[in-house]
Amino acid sequence: MAEKNSRSAGAPKRRGLVWLRNDLRCADNTALYRADKSCDALAAIFIACPQTWRSHGDGDNVVAFRLRSLQLLQDELAKRNIPLYFLELSSFEQVPAALAQVVHKLDVDVLLANAEYPLNEQKRDQAVRAALTDIAVPVEYCTDRTLIPPGSLTTNSGDGFKVFTPFKRAFIVRHGDAPFDPLPTPRARPDTHRDFWPEWQVLEAENNLVRSIPKTVGDYDVVPGGTDNVLEWPVGEAAGLRYLEDFSTKIADYLEQRDFPGIEGTSRLSPYLNCGAVSIRQCVQMALEENSGRWVGKSEGAGTWLSELLWREFYQHLVVNFPRVCRNQPFKPETEQVPWSRSEHDFERWCAGETGVPIVDAAMRQLNQTGWMHNRLRMVVASFLTKNLLIDWRRGERYFMQQLVDADFAANNGGWQWAASTGTDAVPYFRVFNPYSQSKKFDAEGDFIRAYVPELAKLSARDIHCPPPLQGYPQPICNVTDSRKRAIEVFANLKS
Ligand SMILES: Cc1cc2nc3c(=O)[nH]c(=O)nc-3n(C[C@H](O)[C@H](O)[C@H](O)COP(=O)(O)OP(=O)(O)OC[C@H]3O[C@@H](n4cnc5c(N)ncnc54)[C@H](O)[C@@H]3O)c2cc1C
The missing domain is CATH 1.10.579.10 (DNA Cyclobutane Dipyrimidine Photolyase, subunit A, domain 3)
Incomplete structure (x- = not known):
């Protein structure tokens, strides 16, 4: 790799690459925010692994939603002169070597990503860290998908919680009523920022793994012959934030309405939370505002919804504390x-x-x-x-x-x-x-x-x-x- 100090005068001092996964938004994205703050030049990359996605059981709907959200994010980043590269591999196993190759090619000083918790994702991320350590590029994984790092909240005997209610209680005691202030979007860079990064077509010519984002899931062929049902879901960060805003007007009635499938009494934010178009902190912030800044008390609707967000948190922590659930095994x-x-x-x-x-x-x-x-x-x-x-x-x-x-x-x-x-x-x-x-x-x-x-x-x-x-x-x-x-x-x- 080119020595950093051999860069020409005027070249950026620190080049950061953000590896996007299920965190497809500009606002309140921890890895993106930290990279923006600490790097003079900033680019992003997404890596598709259709064979692994298939083996994990991901279907057309979730993949189509992910890819379409990614396209919109690419446009948002482009408005800020930040390029987003799309790399296509078949499986997680290929990621470390391929990413190291691209990182080297782009002459990157640091790679940042938001942590993912299922076992295979964790193994992939450890292997990436090892591959990049070999070429002296540090990797920073940030807490973003959850409110606090999984594994950090334990019982008095130091074990992960197995039961939700004590988990919730411990979470609230630990966190208190401190707000979760969402992080700002990355700043817009001048047009000249684009000159710091090659066009993806140039990279593609040298490394045939880089390509444009596929336009349709059919093109992508994730589940051959599958139907694409998600057309009726608007994609992207703006759509997710609209759902969040709409729901803020109904949250007071959540407790009474949430169990009736014929009523739109729940937020329908799950697709956005899962691909990361909306962050968990944005959701919590909205609900805390509706609940006088407290986890419990005041509005039963907001309090109940906050509890549901903690069920989500509980299951994310469970995967880390008890990885056997990732091995197709029952907890009991x-x-x-x-x-x-x-x-x-x-x-x-x-x-x-x-x-x-x-x-x-x-x-x-x-x-x-x-x-x-x-x-x-x-x-x-x-x-x-x-x-x-x-x-x-x-x-x-x-x-x-x-x-x-x-x-x-x-x-x-x-x-x-x-x-x-x-x-x-x-x-x-x-x-x-x-x-x-x-x-x-x-x-x-x-x-x-x-x-x-x-x-x-x-x-x-x-x-x-x-x-x-x-x-x-x-x-x-x-x-x-x-x-x-x-x-x-x-x-x-x-x-x-
Ligand atoms: C058998 C089964 C399978 C499920 N599979 C999924 C899944 O693949 N993906 C998924 O996001 N949720 C799953 N859930 C949880 C829950 O059904 C959905 O999160 C919820 O229906 C999504 O609708 P909403 O966004 O309107 O929820 P809301 O009621 O508005 O809740 C807000 C958010 O809280 C979280 N949440 C709510 N309930 C739960 C719960 N029980 N467990 C974990 N998180 C929760 C979700 O992120 C949800 O978007 C599953 C539940 C069951 C019983």
Whole structure:
């Protein structure tokens, strides 16, 4: 690599490269902010690894959302004369060598990135640090995806928390009511700043890994033949901030409204939080403002929403404290003994939303058509699959990853292990959701079911939850009372 002190007069003294991942925004981006502050010349890079993404189960929706958000971010950075390079590899294993090559080529002095926590991401990042250490380029990983670094909050005996409520309590005690002040966007650089960095086409000519961002997910072919459902979601930082602002006007009603899938009572910020178009601190700041600057108290709506943000934080920490959950293993090892059903027929009917249980079918069709599902329904369908159909939670977890526009390993794995009673602080195995009671309680008029199951549109509010035999709509795939009993027996007999 060229010696730094051999740079010509007028050349930038310190050149920083920010490696963007699921943090696709300009505002309140810790790595970008720190690089902006400490470097005279600044560029960004994104690395696509479709083979690894596929092996992690990422589907078209989440990948399309990510790539489109990235395109908008590239435009935003370009307005500030900051280039964003796009590197395409197939797997994480190739990242260290390729990144070292690009870092060398760009004559970079420091690489910054926001930390990611699932096991494979951590291994990749350690390997990158080692590869860059070999060429004397320091790497700085910043805390950004979470409010505090995972692993930093422990019980009195020094272990990671396994239960949410004490985790939340400890978090609030530690943090107090100090605000999370979002960081500013990187400053706009003069036009001459562009001269410090080669055009990507020049890099491409020398290193055929660098390319322009693919325009469509079809072009990218992440899941061949998959459908691209996310067109209805506006992408990018501005769209995410609009969702946040809209929700600030409804947050006071969150506690009363959040459980009803027919009402837009939740924020729908999950796709933006997961690709990083919106930061967790921006969300917390908004909610704290609505709650007189406190985590608990004043507005029950804001307080409850802050709690949900801490569930997100809890699951991110869990992945670091208990990495076995990243190895396709249940948190509770004894649940490996469950004799899971291998019925392909049942699984396919569940995926397609053709179980004959209306609320389950409406929920699965919402997922298949929009790439998103209401939280209450995620719990209902996950319980139905793992308890009533006794199908392995990992199959449901994977199907969700493939379909969700907000697919996130930590939250998804946490949610599935919670519903399947295989996880920590999970629903007790003897508390099996009854989909019919859930339907009557949370979709009393049946409007949500009607929106997604047109076959039942003409039924009254009384009949729609558990319809009489009907031409064109399947009979229930199982008897929920008997299957509930079977699941409880299975779990009760597990040997610890
Ligand atoms: C089986 C199952 C699978 C799930 N898979 C995912 C997933 O892949 N990605 C994902 O982001 N969430 C997942 N969740 C959590 C939750 O359902 C979604 O975060 C929520 O429905 C998103 O809608 P919202 O943004 O309107 O949420 P809001 O109610 O407005 O909540 C605000 C934010 O808090 C976080 N949050 C809320 N509830 C939870 C929770 N239970 N666990 C973790 N974080 C939470 C999310 O980031 C959410 O965007 C899953 C839950 C279950 C039961």
